[in-house]
Amino acid sequence: MKDVLREIGMIARALDSISNIEFKEYDLTKGQYLYLVRICENPGIIQEKLAEMIKVDRTTASRAIGKLEINGFIDKRDDKNNQKIKKLYPTEKGENVYPFIKKENDYSNMKALVGFSESEIEIISNLLQRVRKNIEIDWEYVKKGNKRNY
The missing domain is CATH 1.10.10.10 (Winged helix-like DNA-binding domain superfamily/Winged helix DNA-binding domain)
Structure with a gap:
């Protein structure tokens, strides 16, 4: 990965x-x-x-x-x-x-973003928002005193 x-x-x-x-x-x-x-x-x-x-x-x-x-x-x-x-x-x-x-x-x-097309910028923006939302789940979980299970 x-x-x-x-x-x-x-x-x-x-x-x-x-x-x-x-x-x-x-x-x-x-x-x-x-x-x-x-x-x-x-x-x-x-x-x-x-x-x-x-x-x-x-x-x-x-x-x-x-x-x-x-x-x-x-x-x-x-x-x-x-x-x-x-x-x-x-x-x-x-x-x-x-x-x-x-x-x-x-x-x-x-x-x-130099060299990126408008569609590439839209794609990277959407993908990064998805990454952030995935991380926010663990952030909220750990912030409440919990431990993540690796």
């Missing part, structure tokens, strides 16, 4: 490394840009949904969100109906950086 996940991992690490270098001038490090993009695209999202969207545990999300708040990229606001819930919103600083992050993502996406 081909080791597809190794290829996906190399791609993800290369792009993450590029982004961490290029976003350093904006004081965004260690993948914080992923959180900021999702908050900009989903203002008012709660931390738990954000962690689920990015596929990280709550502790990792909490740490990144805390740093984004300290650095002035996001605000936490109380929910009107439930004071225990904190909603996440981009600040003006966060909104100002978002277009650059989006532009970098679009550029990386374009570079990754």
